[in-house]
Amino acid sequence: MSRLLTYDGSFNGFLSSVFDVYSHKLKNPTIQPEHRAQTQLFGEIQHILTDLEKAGRVGKKLKQLLDTDAFNTLYRAFLSEEENIEHYLFDFCKTTFDLGGSPLGDLGNPKILKVSQAAKMVGREKHRMEAFIRFHLIEDQLFYANCEPDFNVLPLIASHFEKRYADQKWVIYDLKRNFGIYYDLKEVVEVTIDFKDPKPQRGIVNTGGVKGSRFRESENNYRDLWNQYFKSTNIESRKNMKLHLQHVPKRYWKYLSEKVE
C-alpha cells in the first residue's frame, strides 16, 4: 500500500508536501489536495500543513535551478487543478533536483510533456480571460466583472489588469471558485464577496453583494454602443461560424454582452 499525502490545495501547500517528502525520505508518495483526495485507495494518509518557511525553501531552490520560463510552467501547470497533476509536478521537481537544472526541454519524456501541455492550457485560459473580461461601471466608480474561468487563472491575470487600469478601481470575481481580485488604486488584494443569494445567478448582470451594485443608466448605453459596433464590423459575406465558435466557445458567451443580446 502506498502513502497518500493531502494538502490544502494551495501552491505553498504543494511545495510544503514536496519538502516533507524529501525531509522524511518518503518512497513513492501520492500527493492530492484534500478536497479531491481519494482516501479509500491508500493504506496510510497523512495531512501536510502548509508551512510558508518550508514552501519558501523549496520554492527558492526551484527558482535557483529553473529559469523563469520553466518555473512559470510548473506554477501554471499547478493552476490547471487537473486530477493527478501533482504526480507530474512532483516528478518535475524531482527531475529538476536530480539534474541540477531545468528538464523542461525534454519533451520526449511523457511526464515532462504533460506538465508543459497543462501549462499551455492554463496559459491559453489566462489569455482568454484577459480578452473576455468585461467591466461594468457601478456605484463608487468601481468597475466590476464576473467570470468563471476553466482554470484558476486570477492569480495570473492580476498584474496585467493592474498595469492597464492603473487609474480606476476594479474587481474581477471568479464565481466558480468564489473569490475575486480587487484593485484599490494602490494594490491588488484578494476578496471574497458574501453573496446575498447563496447560489448566485451567473452572468453579466449579477453583481451580488457588492455595495450599491446597480448599474448606472449610462452603463447600458455603453453596452449598447459596443453591441452596435460588434454588429456593424461584421462582414456578412464572409460568415464562418465554425471559426467563430473556435475563437469564442459558447461557454464564455454569457459574460459577453455582444453575444448575449
Place this chain on the structure above:
Amino acid sequence: MNYERIKEKLEILADAAKYDVSCSSSGSKRQNKNKGLGDSSGMGICHSYTEDGRCVSLLKILLTNVCIFDCAYCVTRKSNDIKRAAFTVQEVVDLTINFYRRNYIEGLFLSSGIFKSPDATMERLIRVAKKLRLEENFNGYIHLKSIPGASDELMQEAGLYADRLSVNIEIPTKAGLKLLAPDKDHKDFIQPMKAVQKSIQIYKSEKKLIRSTPIYAPAGQSTQMIVGATGESDRDIMYSANFFYNKFDMKRVYYSGYIPVADDSRLPAIGTEVPMMRENRLYQTDWLLRFYGFDVREILNDQHQNLDMDIDPKLSWALRNLDQFPVDINKAEKRMLARIPGVGMRSVGKILSARRYRKLNWEHLKAIGISINRSKYFLTCDSREFERRDLTGIQIKNQILLTGSSKYSKNFTNQLSLFS
C-alpha cells in the same frame, strides 16, 4: 452625450471601416505612464470575434466617410449613393476611452475618407491621437491611417502619437491602380511610407544615444492589398508584398479578398464569392517568407505564377523538390526542419529542444504535435519504419489529400463546380 446619434454614426462609420483587415494590436512598447490609463507593451489581445471569424481588437472606425475620391473598389467612393456621417474629435476620444475602460478593446484604429484635402484629413486624425495621449494620458494602442498625399511634416507628427501607421496600397499593380483609381497616383501611397520609415530610423538611432528620446510609431508600418479585383497573379501580389517588406521594413502586409461593393464593369460583379481560400494561401506564403526562411522566388516564379489551391504552398514546394528529402529529424539543421510539410515553427523549436535529450521516434513526434499524416513522406527518425516506396510528387499529393480533409475542401469543390 447623445447616445442615439452616436449609435447611428457608429453603425455607418464602423461598417465603412471594416474592409480594412488589419486588427493587430501587438508589437508596441508603450507602457503605462504615471498611473494613467492603458498599456500596450504586452502581446496583442482579441477581445471578441465577429461571426466571420475575424478578431475584434481595436475600435476600427472612419472619422468620416465623406470622400473626394472615386476609387471603384471602395464602398465610400464619391459616386456611391450612401448615407454619410462624421464623428467629432471629442466623440472619438470619448468612445475610445469608455470602450477601453470596460476592457472591450485594445485601442483605436482610425481611418477616414479624404475630405477637403489629404493634409486636412491627416491633420484631423492626428488631433484625435494627440488628444488621447496628452489630455487623457491614454497608453493603449493607436493605429492611424497615413492618408495618401499627406505631407511629410504631418507624417512625422503622426508617429509621435500613433503606435502604428499604415497606407493601403490596395491594388498590387500600377496598371490596376490606373484602371480603378484614376485620380490616385502610385507615388502618393509611397511618399508617406517613406516619410514614416525615415522617421522611424532617425528616432531609433537617436534613442541609442539619448534614452529620453520619445518613441515613434513603435509598432511600425503595415499595408494592405486587395486580392481578386484586377486579375493579378499570385506572383504579382507576393512580389509586391516582398518589395514592401524589404524596401519599407513593413511589419505586416495584409491580403484582403475582394468583396464586391459596386456594379462596375471593371470589377467582379456583386455576388461573386469572396476568394477566401486564395487569401488563405497568400497568408501561408507570407508566413513562409517571414518565419520559415523561404525566398519568394522558390515559391512563385515564371513556371509557377499561381499558388495551388488544393494544397498549401509549403507542401507544394516540397513536392517539386523531392530531392531534398527525406530529412533526418535527429540531425537536420533548423532550416531544413522548417521545410518539412506538417512541421510548423513551434514544432521545429520543440524538436530542437527535445532531441538534445534523446533520439526522437514517431511516438515522440506525434506526442509533441506534428502532423504525421503529412510529414511521414518527408522525414526519417529513430525508427525502422519509414516510407520506402519511391513515390512521385503526384502520388504523395493524392495520398495526403485522401487521408486528410482540408478545412477548405468544401469551398474548393464549390468553386470547381462553378466552372464545370
